């Protein structure tokens with residue numbers, strides 16, 4: 001397993017372009033099986049999770065060509081309806097293929113996606129919704145056997161605004177008979193990007209980004225070309241790198257609207273933020289002000305995928321911050337590792353109380369999940385001495401060459 005060796009103390013200063021969003025690319029790659037034709041998608045990040053999706057598409061019979069940051073998927077000839085078990089295990093969000101494959105060929109077999117480092121990750125809302133649309137789903141021996149002669153549109157009320165379930169229903173509804181209405185839908189920007197991709201291919205979807213999404217079934221989809229939206233979590237992570245090191249950063253290729261929940265908290269901590277065109281500049285304060293409360297919520301609330309990074313920043317603030325993780329039941333694994341570096345954190349269920357300390361000290365720490373691993377890198381940037389972050393593979397799932405990007409901004413990181 002690779003590790004990052006970080007010599008802390010350097011200010012993060014400079015400019016970085018933000019690439020396409022992982023959590024937009026993954027559902028859109030699943031959606032490429034729908035049109036049985038050509039899908040040209042630009043600004044694809046070079047991430048482990050994206051490579052896994054490419055391998056799944058190839059195993060289904062698609063031709064997948066990558067030309068730098070563009071992927072061309074030809075889904076004309078599907079030869080298989082089984083999602084390889086080892087790939088589902090490697091990346092649980094491959095469950096998104098259920099809706100897409102039921103729409104395209106009326107059947108799909110996938111192993112039950114297990115939980116992961118941050119929680120049990122149930123898919124009950126996905127399965128309940130697909131069954132309401134007429135899918136027959138058998139769960140046995142750890143596999144999901146799904147069939148649907150013809151999916152039918154219906155009204156679906158989600159108990160929780162699940163991002164994945166909203167996406168799965170949209171993909172299942174594209175060719176369904178009649179109209180599907182999703183109520184209490186997830187409002188994340190990545191849902192808007194999926195709607196834009198599908199409508200560009202000829203789907204009839206309205207309301208993505210709001211709590212009610214309406215999908216009118218159509219006969220077929222056509223060749224499509226699409227630009228992926230920039231990754232708001234990667235953007236927030238590099239902003240956090242500048243804040244924790246009292247630096248200054250310019251991000252190119254951002255959508256301010258999608259970053260508002262993240263920027264609001266950085267402003268509260270004393271940062272100066274300026275916008276211009278599709279860019280923004282953040283100037284960190286000399287002293288990080290403690291933000292009183294960080295509660296993770298579905299968009300447009302504060303994103304759970306930024307909780308760990310914000311915890312690293314608040315570990316060096318001038319006061320106390322109370323975190324409430326409302327989305328996942330086990331998303332504080334980074335706290336113990338931050339405490340090894342001198343952070344003062346008390347965990348009680350979904351609550352974490354972080355009291356800012358004068359300084360963090362370098363230590364050997366272990367990344368346990370994607371965003372928690374990124375948080376440890378941030379802490380290492382600010383810590384006195386050397387920090388070694390193990391299990392960098394977790395971080396590679398969501399960040400392209402994080403060490404190269406940060407070194408380009410003044411960090412001192414060696415990848416081993």
Ligand code: EPZ
Nearest residue numbers: 023093121122123124125126162163164165305327328370
């Ligand atoms: C997506 O996961 C993202 N992943 C996650 O990002 C992100 O943290 C999450 O949305 C919330 O924003 C991708 O888009 C690939 P959910 P997803 O369904 O779809 C419960 C990252 O770091 N739930 O909105 O799995 C679930 O247990 C990753 O990039 C059910 O109970 O999230 C969780 O508590 C991590 N039953 C909550 O809903 C279900 O059927 C949110 O899950 C589905 C979900």
